[in-house]
Amino acid sequence: MNDKDQKPVPISQRDGRRHSPKGEKPKKAKRPFMQGTREHLTSVYGLGRTLVEEPRSFPERLKLHLLKWARATWNARGGGFYACGFVVTFLYLEIKLLFTELFTSAGAGDFIVQQFFQLILRFTVDSMVNTLLALIWPALVLSLSPIYGALGLAAGYFIFTRFLKEYLTQRLFSDD
Numbered sequence: 001m002n003d004k005d006q007k008p009v010p011i012s013q014r015d016g017r018r019h020s021p022k023g024e025k026p027k028k029a030k031r032p033f034m035q036g037t038r039e040h041l042t043s044v045y046g047l048g049r050t051l052v053e054e055p056r057s058f059p060e061r062l063k064l065h066l067l068k069w070a071r072a073t074w075n076a077r078g079g080g081f082y083a084c085g086f087v088v089t090f091l092y093l094e095i096k097l098l099f100t101e102l103f104t105s106a107g108a109g110d111f112i113v114q115q116f117f118q119l120i121l122r123f124t125v126d127s128m129v130n131t132l133l134a135l136i137w138p139a140l141v142l143s144l145s146p147i148y149g150a151l152g153l154a155a156g157y158f159i160f161t162r163f164l165k166e167y168l169t170q171r172l173f174s175d176d
Contacts, residue, residue: 043068071172081160082138084168090134097126 047065051058070087077083133140142149 067172074172079169080165081157084160084164085137085156086134089137089140090130093130093133094127097130 047061050061073087074083077086141153
C-alpha cells in the first residue's frame with residue numbers, strides 16, 4: 001500500500017496518547033461500578049460509625065461526605081445550570097422523603113427499626129425514583145405551569161450564569 005491509500009492520522013492520535021482539544025482537561029478514566037459502590041458503602045459505613053462513636057464530629061463528616069457527592073454530581077452533570085438543578089432537586093426530594101418517613105413513624109424506636117428493615121427495599125427504590133425525577137427536573141418545572149415554568153427556567157438560567165455559577169464552583173472546589 002502506498003502513502004496515497006492510507007488515511008491521515010489525526011494529530012491527537014499520532015503518538016498513541018489521547019489528547020484533548022486545546023483548553024480542555026483530559027478526561028479521567030472511569031472507575032468500575034462495583035469499585036465505586038464499594039467506596040460509597042464504605043464511606044456511609046464510616047459515617048454511621050462516626051455517629052455512634054463520635055457524635056460531635058458527625059456534622060462535619062456529613063458535610064464533607066455531602067460536599068464530595070455534590071462535587072462528583074456537579075462534574076457528572078456538566079457543572080452548569082442543569083447540574084445545579086439536579087443537585088437541588090435531588091436534595092429536596094431526599095429531604096422530603098426523610099421527613100415523610102420521620103413523621104409517619106410511631107416513634108423514634110419505631111423509626112429506627114422501620115428504617116433498618118426498609119432501607120434496602122423501599123428507601124433505596126424511592127432514592128432511585130428521586131434520582132430519575134432529578135434527572136428530568138426541567139420537565140417537572142414545566143409541568144407545574146408551561147408558561148411560568150419556561151419563564152422561571154429562563155430567569156434561573158440567566159441568574160445562574162451571571163451570578164451563581166462562579167460562586168458555587170469556588171465553594172464546591174475551594175480546597176482543590
